[in-house]
Amino acid sequence: MIYSLNVLLVVVRVSLSGAILDVNYYKKSCPEVEDIISTIVRNATVYDRQVPARILRMFFHDCFLRGCDASVLLDSTPDHKAEKDGLANLSLAGYYVIDDAKTHLEQTCPGTVSCADILAIAARDSVVRSGGPSWKVLKGRKDGRISIAEDTKYLPTFYSNxxxxxxxxxxxxxxxxxxxxxxxxxxxxxxxxxxxxxxxxxxxxxxxxxxxxxxxxxxxxxxxxxxxxxxxxxxxxxxxxxxxxxxxxxxxxxxxxxxxxxxxxxxxxxxxxxxxxxxxxxxxxxxxxxxxAMVRLGNVGVVENGEVRANCRFVN
The missing domain is CATH 1.10.420.10 (Peroxidase, domain 2)
Structure with a gap:
């Protein structure tokens, strides 16, 4: 049985940033967004049964540092080490799923859907694909431009009490x-x-x-x-x-x-x-x-003045 939680407040003001998230944020600009991401997650899961766990963990690690801004997706550069290469994130996997979703969305509605929203929706779909509950994902996050490997030391650890x-x-x-x-x-x-x-x-x-x-x-x-x-x-x-x-x-x-x-x-x-x-x-x-709790986690540190990356691995 799939349990569904409908968020009663469609528009939520996020106190940490002043940004407004809305279930219907892409209703006019990219109405296919959820169907496209759901299909990508489903196909990836058929190929690799560990995809749901990987995407869910990636979402948590993203939100728990600089907020849900897709900073975990940024690649390192020769002179800068990004979050994904921090010690606590070296075991993260499944980035290709988000890349694939972004590629399809750029073809359908270019420059519209943020990588942060893609990850939030994919995390929900990963849970549903595994037989868990569904919920309405609030959207409108922007992508951050900062990603620092050293910040991963602030993530909760396996040893935490x-x-x-x-x-x-x-x-x-x-x-x-x-x-x-x-x-x-x-x-x-x-x-x-x-x-x-x-x-x-x-x-x-x-x-x-x-x-x-x-x-x-x-x-x-x-x-x-x-x-x-x-x-x-x-x-x-x-x-x-x-x-x-x-x-x-x-x-x-x-x-x-x-x-x-x-x-x-x-x-x-x-x-x-x-x-x-x-x-x-x-x-x-x-x-x-x-x-x-996933809705509340998705509200953490939402970026108001960020960007919509053309490629989730690089800032514009």
């Missing part, structure tokens, strides 16, 4: 509820061992293995991330139905099977634990809150 996560989200105007709901994006995707193997061996002076991990699950992960000859492609899916958008992620966190510290820490804090448990029981509620 709940207090750090709450603070990081709060700085973006996002609530604790948004944090827990958006963490559910980890229902999609895969992680290589390097992102969580520190939890499996020599975790602390008191514990060889992270005590918040289910012991049997920890043993399974140790087998997959065997040392010293670890396969560079070895790792674990973020939940047991990693290509389906559902609430299985929360069920795993409740059972001590969160892959990242930043996942499992949500069960150790009273501010987040009850929300995790609630989403684990009620998938429909999770879908509603995830859709609402």
């Amino acid at each position: 709940t207090s750090q996560l709450i603070q990081s989200f709060s700085e973006k105007g996002l609530s604790v509820k948004d944090l827990v709901a958006l963490s559910g994006a980890h229902t999609l995707g895969f992680s290589h061992c390097e992102s969580f193997e520190h939890r499996l061996r020599n975790f602390s002076s008191a514990h060889d293995t992270d005590p918040t991990l289910d012991p049997q699950f920890a043993a399974e992960l140790k087998g997959k991330c065997a040392k010293p000859n670890t396969d560079p492609n070895a790792g674990e899916y973020l939940d047991s139905s990693s290509r389906v958008f559902d609430n299985n992620y929360y069920k795993r966190v409740v059972g001590g099977k969160g892959i990242f510290e930043s996942d499992q820490t949500l069960m150790g804090d009273y501010r987040t634990r009850w929300r995790v448990e609630t989403f684990a029981k009620f998938e429909g509620l999770f879908f509603i809150e995830f859709a609402r």
